[in-house]
Amino acid sequence: MRTLIVGIGNTLMGDDGVGIYVARLVKDRIQSRAGIEVKELSVGGLKLVEEILGYEEVIIIDSYASHDTELARIREFTPEEFKDTLHSSSPHDTNFATALELYRSLEPDRIPRRMRVFTVDIRPTSTFGEGLSAAVQEAASKLAETIVREIEQIG
Secondary structure (H helix, E strand, C coil): CCEEEEEECCCHHHHHHHHHHHHHHHHHHHCCCCCEEEECCCHHHHHHHHHCCCEEEEEEEEEEECCCCCCCEEEEEEECCCCCCCCCCCCCCCHHHHHHHHHHCHHHCCCCCCCEEEEEEEEECCCCCCCHHHHHHHHHHHHHHHHHHHHHHHH
16 A cells, blocks of 8 residues: 655744654654655645645645644544645645545546545744744654554554
8 A cells, every 4th residue: 555644834934844843753763664655745735636646545744723723732634624724725726625626526546545634733923933842842743653653553
């Protein structure tokens, strides 16, 4: 089974880089396991869907910023539930859920059979800075451990 783990974010925007941070932790733990690829991306919408085409299973990790978030809370969504992503909109793009539906109609055989989206709640920010806050870093470590355990169970 071909599995893709995708960390999404911007490491120059503090906690927004949590998806990439988790992907790096997972990659370090699983080393080069056959059939599993780990990618770091700073895109969403159509570009993200294009990256996941052809895989059987996909795990997406991203931050979730809103004014009602609970800092460092880990959540899991189906792609259809994850309609409000910070990284998947621009005046020239569409959100992930909409892009996924488009590709389901265009290339249904290339859509992964199983997709999961994990998020870590962060506070909205517009300031530059590298590194994660302590709470988000702890959540990222927990999420990476969860993903690694699941990969090990798959075999």
